[in-house]
Amino acid sequence: VRIRFPSLVHSAMSGEEEENAAELKIGDEFLKAKCLMNCEVSLILEHKYEQLQQVSEDPMNQVSQVFEKSLQYVKRFSRYKNPDAVRQVREILSRHQLTEFELCVLGNLCPETAEEAVAMVPSLKTKGRAHSDEAIEKMLNDLSLVKRFE
């Protein structure tokens, strides 16, 4: 096993995002990477798998174990399957002043109540943030309306 440290490229992040990440004490590297929900990774990896299938007769020869198992994992742990639904989920969550990290944890775990949501993402209740239980319930309700299978 090799460990490599290529240089990380700084991508532009808004000032607001940096402040929130600091509150969560996640660390600088988080700012340079964009977080993905399992359902988004599922679309990405499935697309890559399809591309490989078009190119060769036996795509699994080319696709490594880790790719195949990652695809298996994200397919299993994604509630939303079609691209429209996945886009809607990110849109809905993006309207609620969440950090990328919080957005992805909520999108991955799909809590049903505000209580569950806060248990999964305690930073929602950090002092100074305006996430009332009503606001969280509204957000979860909007999510539940997204059609999972079309």
Place this chain on the structure above:
Amino acid sequence: MFCLSELEDTVRVPPSDLNLPLEVAIKKALQKLFLDKVLSIGLCVSIYGIKSIEGGFVLPGDGAATYKVRFRIVVFRPFVGEVIAAKFKESDSNGLRLTLGFFEDVYVPAPLIPTPNRCEPDPYNRNQMRWVWKYGDDEFIIDDSCQIKFRVENISYPPVPTERAEDAKPFAPMVVTGTIDDDGLGPVSWWEACAPISDDED
């Protein structure tokens, strides 16, 4: 969780691949370099795409061409405090081992299993110990019957060993320590169809 990371690195395309279309050759080299490797930013599970390629110089004495490439990869990058869904892999007297399939080094040590509990020989598997949580009058065996949610407590990156014994376990470049001792954590069956708990309990 998974993240999309942009990197810049120097990539060598061996002479045998120089007849391939450039992007294909570079992608092949990137896959060999990064797929299934643990970087400072996480475990690389896929190359996402190439943003730019520069160079193509052949250094003296080297048949290969060297390129400076900007590209993006999909990495699995656990965060401390993150709740992740996993499956049971095995258990022993030290605690549980959980797996995500593509990543199998998640450990829940005994102190992070809810109490009271006990560890006993697994009647179905001679080599294993199993953990049983006692809650009120009920007992819950921790096994592979359903999904298990854990919260990341710590991530460590052990140094690559210089010497290995013949029978040593495969080297794990990234090890995640998790807890299942909190609300919503542990086997999901513990939380499904929860009856309301009366106020004088707990």
